[in-house]
Amino acid sequence: MGFKHKDILGLQDLSGEEIYLLLNTAENMKEINSREIKKVPTLRGKTIVNLFFEPSTRTRTSFELAAKRLSADTINISASTSAVQKGETLSDTARNILAMKPDIIVMRHSISGAHHYLAKRVSCSIVNAGDGAHEHPSQALLDMLTMRERFGRLAGLKVAIVGDITHSRVARSNICGLTKVGAKIYLAGPPTMIPQGVERLGAVTVCKTIQEALDGADVVMMLRIQLERQGKTLMPTLREYSRYFGLNRDLLGLASPDVMVMHPGPMNRGVEISSDVADGPNSYILQQVENGVAVRMSMLYHVSGGELPTE
Numbered sequence: 077m078g079f080k081h082k083d084i085l086g087l088q089d090l091s092g093e094e095i096y097l098l099l100n101t102a103e104n105m106k107e108i109n110s111r112e113i114k115k116v117p118t119l120r121g122k123t124i125v126n127l128f129f130e131p132s133t134r135t136r137t138s139f140e141l142a143a144k145r146l147s148a149d150t151i152n153i154s155a156s157t158s159a160v161q162k163g164e165t166l167s168d169t170a171r172n173i174l175a176m177k178p179d180i181i182v183m184r185h186s187i188s189g190a191h192h193y194l195a196k197r198v199s200c201s202i203v204n205a206g207d208g209a210h211e212h213p214s215q216a217l218l219d220m221l222t223m224r225e226r227f228g229r230l231a232g233l234k235v236a237i238v239g240d241i242t243h244s245r246v247a248r249s250n251i252c253g254l255t256k257v258g259a260k261i262y263l264a265g266p267p268t269m270i271p272q273g274v275e276r277l278g279a280v281t282v283c284k285t286i287q288e289a290l291d292g293a294d295v296v297m298m299l300r301i302q303l304e305r306q307g308k309t310l311m312p313t314l315r316e317y318s319r320y321f322g323l324n325r326d327l328l329g330l331a332s333p334d335v336m337v338m339h340p341g342p343m344n345r346g347v348e349i350s351s352d353v354a355d356g357p358n359s360y361i362l363q364q365v366e367n368g369v370a371v372r373m374s375m376l377y378h379v380s381g382g383e384l385p386t387e
């Protein structure tokens with residue numbers, strides 16, 4: 077099966093088969109990343125623009141490395157250095173970039189749906205590197221790759237996702253993707269941070285306490301409190317949040333003995349996760365980052381038509 081989409085805007089738009097295709101290619105890409113010379117000519121002659129309207133360290137660097145390892149030419153534009161600061165609209169910024177004939181625009185934007193708006197209006201591929209509180213498909217794919225590597229499967233895994241679900245694009249993309257491949261999702265967080273109707277995204281169980289979600293879990297995914305998106309305070313204090321929804325070594329004892337602990341980063345140590353868990357033997361946080369490059373290579377490869385360059 078080939079990949080039929082021009083863009084990757086979210087996992088909501090992809091089938092389970094397409095998700096597996098992206099993961100399988102990412103697994104092959106990992107082999108390239110372990111070579112001494114980490115470069116193949118696959119996207120030679122292609123131009124990729126990384127257009128970031130929100131801060132990012134991991135995701136932007138990871139997409140840039142992915143493009144470079146596939147031999148594409150890359151340009152980075154971030155909001156603080158772009159004409160957006162001078163009042164330019166998204167359409168105008170995009171139109172100007174398009175005049176330079178890029179093949180792929182990798183974009184992060186604080187408005188949910190900004191990518192869908194753009195994708196309808198341009199002929200080049202749009203890859204979503206995070207849109208507001210909506211989706212973050214590359215993060216969910218790298219999470220799924222890391223889980224599959226560890227357990228050899230995704231179907232039937234019990235995955236607890238804990239924290240600010242309402243404002244988390246990471247949670248939303250993981251719910252969409254993981255339910256399509258048969259994982260079982262348990263959500264926990266303060267009631268003010270669990271979106272109404274979350275079940276519509278996929279078959280999930282909403283738990284009242286973190287203990288209930290962790291019980292026998294194979295994977296525990298902790299989320300950062302999205303203070304920049306909350307608008308108003310949704311919890312009394314960070315200390316109280318941490319007391320009821322922070323992960324520590326004692327609570328981890330409720331999960332399966334070989335539980336994987338994951339976090340998309342950036343972490344607030346001592347708030348949603350204690351340092352001994354974040355750095356402990358069950359933590360896969362750095363493997364997630366490592367797998368991010370391979371997953372993004374796979375995404376760029378597939379939106380380019382998945383073809384090898386002709387000599």
Ligand code: ASP
Pocket residue numbers: 206212245246299300340341342
């Ligand atoms: N880095 C992730 C994102 O951009 C998670 C986070 O910011 O908490 O969505």
